[in-house]
Amino acid sequence: VPIERYRNFCIVAHIDHGKSTLSDRLLELTGTISASDSNKQILDKLDVERERGITVKAQTCTMLYNHRGEDYLIHLVDTPGHVDFRAEVTRSYASCGGALLLVDASQGIQAQTASNFHLAFAQDLALVPVINKIDMVSADVPRVLEQIETSFELDPKDAVLVSAKTGKGVDRILPAVIEKIPNPVGDEKKPLKMLLVDSWYDNFRGVVLLVRVFDGIIRAGDNVVSLGTGMKYTVGQVGIQYPDATPQSVLRAGQVGYVFFNPGMKKIQDAKLGDTFTTIQDEDAVEPYPGFEEPKPMVFVAAFPTDQSDYSKVADSISQLVLNDRSVTLQKAFSEALGSGWRLGFLGSLHCSVFQDRLKQEHGGDVILTEPTVPTKIIWADGSEEVVQNPMQFPDASDQRLRSAQLFEPFVRATITMPEEYLGRVIELCEANRGEQKKLDFFHSTQVILIYDLPAAQLVDDFFGKLKGATKGYATLDYEDAGWREGKLVKLQLLVNKQPVDAICRVVHTSQVDRLGRQWVSKFKEHVQRQMFEIIIQAATGNRIVARETIKAFRKDVLAKLHAADITRRRKLLEKQKEGRKRLRSIGNVVIEQAAFQKFLSK
């Protein structure tokens, strides 16, 4: 098949609008999988992705399709639908010439449709509108056609109307892809120029690379070099996903496929996404691509094994997972309350919970995670900047240097869509979370698009859950980084018998201090057993106590058997008891079982 008959495309959609179902239909239609194949949703490979209906890693699948008597080689590159994985979405787009803009006929445009459209548009992708779920009684095709025209300026006459479920209209998609999406350009006679789009770790092959060949050809035995790392490799195998890894003799300019080396690439860190590869002899002749920006972690949690004797087992599981997800950052951590563990950085809160689920599902690791936190930026009086990721390392409120320093917290720009009837409640929620309204648009009077700037700290505090609660699940949310903003921030700590508990500490906006402090204290109290001595639980910012609870000691009734008259003996006994309590109190922190901290953190 010549390059003029290649097409590389992806599907841009809001979650649940039918991307996976439609992909399966297209694979069936081209005979790539059989219709009776019980293993549906070929592109959503990991269990957790299937379960949550999200795609985390970009996958690709090749199809052969005959159109008007000619064979076409079509690559469908699946892209993650979720906001936290924007960097991966951008990378997938870089290997495509166009995209299907898939919209659910009963839902219309939603937050992720809009944000992914803007990303795809910015990368010059040719867009083919596809309206799905036309079989549903609640489908309103004319309304959705009007939406795509007014908001995306796409011609409704180009739209393909389908039901991925019944298969109706699906046969018109690939002809539209062939006619509307340009073929890749590239010259297979030029030196090899290959872009690294994605990678994953395989126990047998080492790191497998998903690549887009722009120029030249690549085959097993070629000696190649990474222009990003300078490291040299010998190609072990090249191939395409059809739908599983299928070896090929060559990959040519314009193709998307996989490559692994022999000996295999050992570390996933050596596969720098956006890196350019060429052959050793052409190293000086090929200009590398600019590369992709490394995503920065924005949500941090600390993780500790529930049982310290499981430390090395859990450590293995975590490093296995990190091996496949370079966007997670990992450091060792120690907590007096919880023992040895790790600090992990994630792109966002969903990314964080996906990781947590994988840890449980794939490795059975039993891990306690602290509440998610976001970084804080300090500009000191002398102008120097510092970004503090670990709240425990943030200076105490009593630190004099803070008086002349400026503090900043990360903000996000959130796009929220919802039916109009919930608008009031959503605005209330955003305002209560320190949001600042940026834009309000009515789509066809029933659907509202609301744009708010929100502190990232509020977003990680289960904002999505609250939003769903306020709208009976009808709202959709997407967000992008909106930079640092100055704010009045302080370190809030939980104290037990005046000692800070290192695992429970956060940098928060002063307006949140009282609410959060009270919440911590009463929640922690629930989990602490009454003991022989008094336990004082406090939330504090520096010297200011924000909230306090006391757990009374059991009082051994040492006086019960005494005559009231025996005063000296009575006094002596009471003094003895007091001393005993003092001793216990002095070791108060240690007596609190680890289980209490674990219960507090696991909600």
Ligand code: GDP
């Ligand atoms: P994704 O999140 O975009 O990958 O969406 P899925 O393909 O997983 O589909 C989400 C849900 O919509 C599933 O329950 C599908 O069965 C259903 N669905 C997908 N396409 C259609 C369709 O054309 N009609 C109807 N009625 N349901 C559909």
Ligand code: MG
């Ligand atoms: Mg899906």
